[in-house]
Amino acid sequence: MPSKTLTFVFAAERGTPRPLTEHRCKAAVPVAGKYRVIDFTLANCLHSGLRQVLILSQYKSHSLHKHLRNGWSLFNAELGEFITAVPPQMRYESGWYRNAIDALRQNCYLIERSQADTVLLLDGGLVYRMDYAELIRFHREQGGGLTCALRQAGVGTASGGIEVKLDEADRILGLSPRGEGDEPYASTMGVVLIDKALLLEQIERLAAVTEVEMESGVDLTTQFLTPFLEGRIDTPLQPSAYRFGGERGRVTPDRYWSDLGSTDAYFRANMDLLKAESPLDLYQADWNILTYQGQYPPARTVPGPSSGNEGIFVNSMLAAGTVIRGGGVSHSVLYPRVEVEDGAIVDEAILFEGVRVGANARVRRCICDKDVVIPPGARIGEDRRADAERFEVSDDGIVVIRKGRSL
Known part of the structure; x- marks a missing residue:
């Protein structure tokens, strides 16, 4: 049929x-x-x-x-x-x-x-x-x-x-x-x-x-x-x-x-998708979702070059090519080739392909479109008024940084 x-x-x-x-x-x-x-x-x-x-x-x-x-x-x-x-x-x-x-x-x-x-x-x-x-x-x-x-x-x-x-x-x-x-x-x-x-x-x-x-x-x-x-x-x-x-x-x-x-x-x-029992089942073996994936190396965590602290991620999705160098990622979705540098904290965030988060930056409740660069020490998602002066902020307080922007 x-x-x-x-x-x-x-x-x-x-x-x-x-x-x-x-x-x-x-x-x-x-x-x-x-x-x-x-x-x-x-x-x-x-x-x-x-x-x-x-x-x-x-x-x-x-x-x-x-x-x-x-x-x-x-x-x-x-x-x-x-x-x-x-x-x-x-x-x-x-x-x-x-x-x-x-x-x-x-x-x-x-x-x-x-x-x-x-x-x-x-x-x-x-x-x-x-x-x-x-x-x-x-x-x-x-x-x-x-x-x-x-x-x-x-x-x-x-x-x-x-x-x-x-x-x-x-x-x-x-x-x-x-x-x-x-x-x-x-x-x-x-x-x-x-x-x-x-x-x-x-x-x-x-x-x-x-x-x-x-x-x-x-x-x-x-x-x-x-x-x-x-x-x-x-x-x-x-x-x-x-x-x-x-x-x-x-x-x-x-x-x-x-x-x-x-x-x-x-x-x-x-x-x-990060819930223990996600409402959308991405893992049904005979109903996989196809897509295009670049030929990137595996995602990994490595110690920070300055602090020596291990890179960590908790309850997050990490796509291929992502590297966490001594930073911490929790409850977040990271697309391919994302880099999180030493001491940076990413929490409840969505980082599109090629996003770079500088050392000691903090990013929370934020969507970063492709190739956004967050400079070292930046604070995003902690002060709604300050965020609204630079970015778009949704009704629920989600910060959106548009594609390719360097802060």
Whole structure:
């Protein structure tokens, strides 16, 4: 069944958190110590047997394209397999992709020439693990049409989410904004499966009634559901709901899902991975997350050249090429080629590739983008007022230092 499905991954918008998407699209933002956000969606495709994947890119896509080239050139073209980036081709007009539906309309020729009978639409800016093969099987059991995967939201969910109203047969009746609340409810998660014939039949009508720009933040599922539910499309179709995190499928049902929708959400998502029982299982042996890794030497700790103290790390993630020279790292996520010098303290921090922390510096509750240099003796994350004068500080007090900055 997956072999009869064409997959589109939407990776065109800038997205959030804004400080980290200044030089890259959201799908290319590093996450979890060694991955990019899009790796989770592509790994789901790989393990689900989906081998025809088109990635719709646009905003500052070079970093994404380079990552796809280096890390995901693994399918066999001779067998009709591919992972291909598709920036705007301007075949019908000179405009950019305005939204998800417009991006599909501009690439109708790719859908028409495909031998698939279903089209899977995925948001490439989310972090979760899911067996799409079970979604496809469920879609066929329900008789096809339009199926949307839904997750359970509720306690702790940020206000502004979308609540999906369902009937007893899990048919979707409507959508409504949802504030914070204590009761669980079904919400969208950026996964839509639609019959190819239905999509081609309705794509022009969908494009005509959908004028939402990408920057508005309207999610992929809502863009597709709203015209059908509001009767703006001339079809009796009633979309089906597939419940994410059930017992169907081969992936551990950890039920984790994050849209990394703010600096604080991004920080929490990375810190959650350091818990004794992480809500996102990165270690399921038959559901590994692929990515590109540079050929760097192993991470290591060494005594400080001045103090002679051993470098230490506690409950942290250390990627290849990282060296701790007499410094201390705790409850932090360090990407490749990070250097922590003698006497430096790093606590509850996320340090991207190539970050250097000078001797006796202290860095706490901070995100340092790629190639940031922290000078010896610097203090970051200890004085919010002083930090706000130099850097961006989130609502929860997380300091963000932008890419390549030397202090």
